[in-house]
Amino acid sequence: MTLRQPKPLSTGYGRSLRACVNFNKVHGFTMADMTETPIDPVPVVEIARLGQHIGEEVRIQGWVYNLRESGKLLFPLFRDGTGLLQAVVFQKNVSPELFAQVRSLTQESSIHARGVVRADQRAPGGVELDLHVLTVLQLVPASDPYPISPKEHGIDFLMDHRHLWLRSQRQAAILRVRHQVIRAVRDFFDNEGYVLADAPILTPAACEGTSTLFEVQYFDDKAFLTQSGQLYAEAAAMALGKTYCFGPTFRAEKSKTRRHLTEFWMVEPETAFAQLDDIMHLAEKLVTAVVARVLEHCRNELKTLERNPAPLEAIQLPFPRISYDEALSRIQTAGSEMKWGDDLGGGDETLLSKQFDRPVMVHRYPASAKAFYMQPDPERPEVALCVDMLAPEGYGEIVGGSQRIHDLNLLRQRLEEHHLAEADFRWYLDLRRWGSVPHGGFGMGIERVVAWICGLEHIRETIPFPRTIYRIFP
RNA sequence: UCCUCAGUAGCUCAAUGGCAGAGCAUCCGGCUGUUAACCGGAGGGUUGUAGGUUCGAGUCCUACCUGAGGAGCCA
Numbered sequence: 001m002t003l004r005q006p007k008p009l010s011t012g013y014g015r016s017l018r019a020c021v022n023f024n025k026v027h028g029f030t031m032a033d034m035t036e037t038p039i040d041p042v043p044v045v046e047i048a049r050l051g052q053h054i055g056e057e058v059r060i061q062g063w064v065y066n067l068r069e070s071g072k073l074l075f076p077l078f079r080d081g082t083g084l085l086q087a088v089v090f091q092k093n094v095s096p097e098l099f100a101q102v103r104s105l106t107q108e109s110s111i112h113a114r115g116v117v118r119a120d121q122r123a124p125g126g127v128e129l130d131l132h133v134l135t136v137l138q139l140v141p142a143s144d145p146y147p148i149s150p151k152e153h154g155i156d157f158l159m160d161h162r163h164l165w166l167r168s169q170r171q172a173a174i175l176r177v178r179h180q181v182i183r184a185v186r187d188f189f190d191n192e193g194y195v196l197a198d199a200p201i202l203t204p205a206a207c208e209g210t211s212t213l214f215e216v217q218y219f220d221d222k223a224f225l226t227q228s229g230q231l232y233a234e235a236a237a238m239a240l241g242k243t244y245c246f247g248p249t250f251r252a253e254k255s256k257t258r259r260h261l262t263e264f265w266m267v268e269p270e271t272a273f274a275q276l277d278d279i280m281h282l283a284e285k286l287v288t289a290v291v292a293r294v295l296e297h298c299r300n301e302l303k304t305l306e307r308n309p310a311p312l313e314a315i316q317l318p319f320p321r322i323s324y325d326e327a328l329s330r331i332q333t334a335g336s337e338m339k340w341g342d343d344l345g346g347g348d349e350t351l352l353s354k355q356f357d358r359p360v361m362v363h364r365y366p367a368s369a370k371a372f373y374m375q376p377d378p379e380r381p382e383v384a385l386c387v388d389m390l391a392p393e394g395y396g397e398i399v400g401g402s403q404r405i406h407d408l409n410l411l412r413q414r415l416e417e418h419h420l421a422e423a424d425f426r427w428y429l430d431l432r433r434w435g436s437v438p439h440g441g442f443g444m445g446i447e448r449v450v451a452w453i454c455g456l457e458h459i460r461e462t463i464p465f466p467r468t469i470y471r472i473f474p
Numbered sequence: 475u476c477c478u479c480a481g482u483a484g485c486u487c488a489a490u491g492g493c494a495g496a497g498c499a500u501c502c503g504g505c506u507g508u509u510a511a512c513c514g515g516a517g518g519g520u521u522g523u524a525g526g527u528u529c530g531a532g533u534c535c536u537a538c539c540u541g542a543g544g545a546g547c548c549a
Contacts, residue, residue: 073505152486
């Protein structure tokens, strides 16, 4: 990709601005000038931490969020990625140059601002800045204004401008929650003694053979983008005992719902010597830890998102565990036409999850509806030792896992029943030839967890640049 | 893949088959505590594309394009 040579930018303030800025070249400065950081002894403070600096002179660096004015009084709103700050400029208290400069600010112009922090109940956030000095790094020209106004927009427009939409308070809050969710996942597994061993993203042909995969050219051959790291995680678990992989996964199904992305992130622990009960316990501990972390670190974000924290505070161990058979009878009682052997549809999942105040784990599905590698229940071979965790409030499946088949001959038989070529799974069968042990794990979809925790209508807001069936731009 | 809906000013949306409009944004003016500020004024249009019906189409019909909601699919 070639970078466009930046054109000289007109500040539009004329000669008077020179007194107010620290840059030597006011007129026609280029982007390169921004690297010449002016020497200023006043400390830069993040907006979120201004409450600890009442009465002090500080600098903030950020962008213009909005400008309100009332005659001789200006209220520019700045954002810096940590929060929003209202600044105040009285015409009588400042130079005519500064007043004119602030008055000409446009949305999303980049700035350095210096002033004294003041507590004021009238300001959003209770803190405001008495602005003394303003440096404009780039003035957004009025002839080409920032496209996303603080007013309402349609989803098509916002998705086309996703690269700018991220600057809104709401989207930034979601990304902060996502950050804490991922941090919590990594810390959780670290504390539990799990070793990160990532799976490849490029996989050979016919790797799992169930869902639709994206095909890519691999030199003179074909390859596929991974739909799950699980099979590789099993190999790692035989090496490390407790392991997990965490990366992007890809599904080429033409799903078109508020719960699906074609590219999403999944964390997949795999544990040697684990059985179904161990897997369920690990999953409920993980989800509890993630929710607790968000409640601890993201109260402001949940407030921005207007997400009621009460249902999240109810997420405590243990989670209810019900068999597929019990789930089926509950769903049928609630009016569904579902029959034994069917997988749960989206509506069925919602019916069931609304009966509980925390995630519910449904275990022992009919083996015929599940993947080839799942261990059959020794007491009822027609069901598999597997579990799906359904999030509350109708957010659907957030965890899917199972105990894996550890017997070589049974696995061979299953491959044949699923019309999968044994040659493609030679390495996977090897894991059962030398030192096979009972083992299992699960996958947890990060975006669905974030959507549930944030209380979002649609999963597309949970990832910086969502990929859906009809959208791959920007 | 199927069903439904939408596409009109930069944005969000109006307009019985009969003069294409409003709010916001932008520009100009007013206002010394605004809270998506407010008040007054100005500029801004190939009504998604291509056909068709009609005296006359943003509106009705056909096809296509681009999206959205749902179903199905989904370790």
